[in-house]
Amino acid sequence: MQYVYGPIPSRRLGRSLGVDPIPLKTCNWNCVYCQLGRSMPLTNQRQEYVPREAILQEIAAALAHHGPGEIDFISFVGSGEPTLHSGLGWLIRAVKDTTEIPVAVITNGALLYRPEVRGDLLPANVVMPTVSAGSPAIYKRIHRPHPDTTFDRLIDGLCHFRNEYSGQLWIEVMLMRDLNDTELALRDLASVLERIAPDQVHIVVPERPPAEPWVKPPDEEGLLRAAALLGPIARVVHPYVDAVDVFGYATAEEAVLSIVTRHPMSLRQLEQVLARWPAEQILAAVATLRRSDQLHVVDRLGTRFYTAAPSFFPNGTSPEK
Ligand code: SF4
Incomplete structure (x- = not known):
């Protein structure tokens, strides 16, 4: 298996079959907290990075191997930004035609300013974009984005998507000490989250190795401040470490x-x-x-x-x- 892994246990998605359509660290952001290191290359080019049919074949093989109830979600995620794959919409529709298992897309959301990318994600049951900054300055500092993926485009794209999308929109906020955990930063963040109107907000902290050694998780006070200022739909989520289904690996x-x-x-x-x-x-x-x-x-x-x-x-x- 090259593109499909798991199912892995996830606090938010249960037993999640991961689908990784992008080569390692191919991304339009270069987040200081990225657990996969710095982005190489930094690109905003959508293309067929790996053949869509090969990905679909692996998904079919994984579904054939697992009985009913063994997979809770099929999740497009992985080692780069999944919306950079130009066949993502085709893949989501093909999966929806094959199985009743719900589909999630974990994305940075940076390409949602493009109508065709929003269209690609419409059939998904859950879309989980990242919004960790409420101002252009903090956005640039945290994500070091490709010049085409601006803060305004991110927020406008998410607001458009919210209007068009009837599934669950869960925003992930990566909270870091002295970067976005101050009262001012959190108030700005709360105001953009109010504009986007997601169904849920998940606050996460760096628990896997951040790309930059100076990135630190918030202290208890920062976490409490975030939970208080980001509103009643915000909650702190920690990654789950449990046994993974190792189907498809010989060694x-x-x-x-x-x-x-x-x-x-x-x-x-x-x-x-x-x-x-x-x-x-x-x-x-x-x-x-x-x-x-x-x-x-x-x-x-x-x-x-x-x-x-x-x-x-x-x-x-x-x-x-
Ligand atoms: S968007 Fe995701 S994959 Fe891309 S640099 Fe940020 S954390 Fe890493």
Whole structure:
């Protein structure tokens, strides 16, 4: 399996079958908190990065392998911005024609200023864009966006999408200390969220390795301030670490590489999510992948994480194997 993984347990989506239609770190933002490192390349070009039919074949294989009730959501997400794939609308419609399982799209929302991208997402059951800034200055500082993806375009695109879309719109706010957790920043954010009128607001904090070493989670006070100022539909959500369905992976090496390509993890987290293999085998798989340069270590937030080799973390990767 190259493009489909899981199902993985998710607090918001239950058992979520992940679909990753974009090569690693191909994105129109270069977020300071990105758990996959810096964006390479930074692009706003929509194209068929991988053949849509190949992705659909893998989704069909995963659905054939799992019985009713084993997958709660099919989620387009992954190692880049999924709306950059020009076949995303085709893929969502094809999945909806195949199964009753609801579809979610986890996106930065930056391309929603384009009517055709909004049209692509209309059949999805849940769309989860990111809004972590309420002003152009903070937006630029946090997301370091491609010049075509401006703050005004993001907010206007989301407001248009809200008017056209009848599914669930859940906004994710990445909250970081001294970046967007001050009272002024949160008041600006609350006012743009009011304009967008989402169904839910999920506050998340950096818990996986941020691209930039200076990014810090908010303290308790910042979290409380955000929960109070962002309104009654806002709640704090933490990632879920539990065993992952490792369908489609013949070896522990394959499974480790597939997981950390999308979600960098510590050794302890890898042992938890890949519980099908004994801990010694996970340790051996990590050592083998390190020797072949397919796995890098990155030290962030006081923890050592493993990530896929092409990722780029300044001042964070360690050369020793
Ligand atoms: S966090 Fe998402 S939007 Fe930001 S750079 Fe990473 S992949 Fe792109």
